[in-house]
Amino acid sequence: MTPSSNFFSFMHLLLLFSLFNLIVLAPFNSSAQTLCHDDEHSSLLRFKESLVTNKSASFDPSAYPKVASWKADEDCCSWDGVTCNEVTGHLIRLDLTSSCLYGYIHSTNTLFQLAHLEWLSLADNHFNGSKIPSQIMNLSSLNSLILLDIHNCNFSGSIPSSLGNLTKITYLYLSDNTFSSQDSRSLSWMAKYSKLTYLGLSQINLFGEIPSWLMNLTHLTHLYMSQNELKGPIPYWLMNLSQLEELSLSSNRLIGNIPSQIGNLTQLQVLALGSNILQGEFPIALYDLDNLQVLDLNSNNLDSTVDMNMLFYKLKSLKYLFLSPNNLSLLTDTKVHTKFPKLSFLGLRSCNLIEFPNFLQNQDQLEILDLSSNKIASQIPGWFLNLSVELLLCLNFSNNLLTGFDQHPLSFSWTRLKSLDLSSNKLQGPLPVPPLSTRSYLVSYNNLTREIPPGLCNLNMLKILDVSHNNLSGKLPQCLGNKNNNFSGGIPENFVNGENLGMIDLSQNQLQGKIPxxxxSCMKLEFLDLGNNQISDTFPSWLETLPNLKVLILQFNRLRGAIKEPKTAYAFPKLQIIDLSHNRFTGSLPSKYFESWDAMKVVNGSSLTYMQDLTIGRLHTGIDETFDILPSIYDYSMQLSTKGIELEYGRISYLITAIIFSSNKFEGQIPTSIANLRGLHFLVLSNNNLKGSIPPSMANLTVLESLDLSNNKLSGQIPQQLEDLTLLQCLK
Incomplete structure (x- = not known):
């Protein structure tokens, strides 16, 4: 063959190869040229324009607005959160989790035109009470959607049955929304989800029994139905879902025994049954769950003896164990076993312990330990102080009979400790100084003596300190203070840790001088109690700029003079309780302040919550819930003179609002501006020099429970309009 013929043969093969590549291989090499389809590009942009972005719309601290980077002149397949099929160019995945999205989703939203979606997550955004439109069924037009995650989105209304058309779905996460109350049986259309592996239905207002349609979901590996109103027993057939790896039914109203068939769930890694009304014995079948990592039986009525040696020997994968409080008795006379699991979280509150558990000698990975409300009558052993040195975060030994620490000199080695609660024991000697990392230190109701050590002033992270009800003496250090000891002298002028303090309680001492x-500068301050001292000063108007102050108690002091007008229209914006009783204030009632106390103008009918620090001691296990693992770090408490008697509030509800100005020298008329405080529960103006008539507009105070105007110089009749105050229990 001549060179010329070789050349033409080579060119012929090259041409054939090029044609083959163009015709056959082009679809597999087209990802570089494939662009987002125009209709999907337009739908995404219109979806973006229908909402705004707001950082507060997402809870995740790492949240950011993904849609902010979407530009109209760019290929939408390159946008943040968007994934397209490399061959067809169709949008198949939209992940806008924690994207700070805020606004209302209407039924006409272009989001539901994305028919090729296989994966849609809008979790952790705020859709302002939107209802899930029935048009969501359009996402099933090609029957391609396999994942739908809309948890924590503030959706309301009912869960549409049109979701039942998504028959190929394997992952459905609807938890943490404000859906209207509905019977669990009304979701029977979910039985169509024959391929479902993940189902999140926690905190969505479900009531009724655990629904029987669940038995059809034989592929389930994750089932979450916590924080609802489910009642009745745990059905035995639920234990036939043998593929379950995580099961959470906590915070419901479930009753009866834990089924013995629970041993069938051999794949189980998380079992959360806490905060129900379960009773009976601790099931021996639990010992068969050797893959178990989280066991939460917290806050039930279980009544039996648990052999901790057997528990730890069998459940070698265990990391989180919560048995408190129940009626359990724990056998803790265990030998320290090298094969015991290394726990991270251990809650044994109210478990009838009478001695310090020696199995803790092996637990050097602990992050949170709760042994509170037992009957442990001994010293804290020295070996314990060397455990979990770099890991321990929260430690609660409160409400026991502990007398001290079996180590001298005492030295805490925990470098990350945030919360230490030793309150309500029998600790003696000087006040121990916790690690520098401590934010909350509670050691009230003990027998501690001597002065507060100056080393406490080095705790720059300290937010809450309670050393009340001890026998401490001497002058109050310049950096801190508390009540019910024998402190005297003046209040320190400089609060070193003021930028972190959430509460200051210096009440019931003999403190003199002025309010510093x-x-x-204590911008995080929520609770200030200087009551029952000998303070001589005027009204502390300079506190009106504190943005978070909710409670101000100055009762039983020597405060004097008139309360002048506020310097800002937003004085004390969050104030809910103010007690100035038993002082020497004069002049008119502070009508301008009444106009600015916005927190007292709201009639709050939401669920009962309390003023307390919940930032420490909450558990995130990877399941779709967060739950408390320790008692509250600190519950603000106080006394109010209402309804003619002294009432002590061990926990102050966010719903309580009160103005107590009794036993002063206020004069003039009751200002009409007080009628704007529609959320007021207690109003006590007795023992003053008030004149004139009672304003009929006070009938606007529709949630008022106690009104005391006695021992003044008021005239006229009680307005007939006050008959409309149906919640009023005390009128003087």
Whole structure:
């Protein structure tokens, strides 16, 4: 063959190869040229324009607005959160989790035109009470959607049955929304989800029994139905879902025994049954769950003896164990076993312990330990102080009979400790100084003596300190203070840790002098109680700029003079309780302040919550719920003179609002501006020099429970309009 013929043969093969590549291989090499389809590009942009972005719309601290980077002149397949099929160019995945999206989703939203979606997550955004439109069924037009995650989105209304058309779905996460109350049986259309592996239905207002349609979902590996109103027993047939790896039914109203068939769930890694009304014995079948990592039986009525040696020997994968409080008795006379699991979280509150558990000698990975409300009558052993040195975060030994620490000199080695609660024991000697990392230190109701050590002033992270009800003496250090000891002298002028303090309680001492102006720099302060002292000063108007102050108690002091007008229209914006009783204030009632106390203008009918620090001691296990693992770090408490008697509030509800100005020298008329405080529960103005008539507009105070105007110089009749105050229990 001549060189010329070789050349033409080579060119012929090259041409054939090029044609083959163009015709056959082009579809597999087209990802570089494939662009987002125009209709999907337009739908995404219109969806973006229908909402705004707001950082507060997402809870995740790492949240950011993904849609902010979407530009109209760019290929939508390159946008943040968007994934397209490399061959067809169709949008198949939209992940806008924690994207700070805020607004209302209407039924006409272009989101539901994305018919090729296989994966849709809008979780952790705020859709302002939107209802899930029935048009969501359009996402099933090609029957391609396999994942739908809309948890924590503030959706309302009912869950549409049109979701039942998504028959190929394997992952459905609807938890943490404000859906209207509905019977669990009304979701029977979910039985169509024959391929479902993940189902999140926690905190969605479900009531009724655990629904029987669940038995059809034989492929389930994750089932979450916590924080609802489910009642009745745990059905035995639920234990036939043998593929379950995580099961959460906590915070419901479930009753009866834990089924013995629970041993069938051999794949189970998380079992959360806490905060129900379960009773009976601790099931021996639980010992068969050797893959178990989280066991939460917290807050039930289980009544039996648990052999901790057997528990730890069998459940070698265990990391989180919560048995408190129940009626359990724990056998803790265990030998320290090298094969015991290394726990991270251990809750044994109210478990009838009478001695310090020696199995803790092996637990050097602990992050949170709760042994509170037992009957442990001994010293804390020295070996314990060397455990979990770099890991321990929260430690609660409160409400026991502990007398001290079996180590001298005492030295805490925990470098990350955030919360230490030793309150309500029998600790003796000087006050121990916790690690520098401590934010909450509670050691009230003990027998501690001597002065507060100056080393406490080095705790720059400290937010809450309670050393009340001890026998501490001497002058109050310049950096801190508390009540019910024998402190005297003046209040320290400078609060070193003021930027972190959430509560200051210096009540029931013999403190004199003035209220320090440096308190105005405590920008996180929520609770200030200086009551029952000998303070001589005027009204601390400089505190009105504190953005978070909810409770101000100055009762039983020597405060004097008129309360002047506020310097800002937003004075004390979050104030809910103010007690100035038993002082020497004069002049008119502070009508301008009444106009600015916005937190007292709201009639709050939401569920009962309390003023407390919940930032420490909550568990995130990877399941779709967060739950408390320790008692509250601190519950603000106080006394109010209402309804003619002294009432002590061990926990102050966010719903309580009160103005107590009794036993002063206020004069003039009751200002009409007080009628704007529609959320007011207690109003006590007795023992003053008030004149004139009772304003009929006070009938606007529709949630008022106690009204005391006695021992004044009021005239006229009680307005007939006050008959409309149906919640009023005390009128003087």
């Amino acid at each position: 102006r440096s308190l105005a």
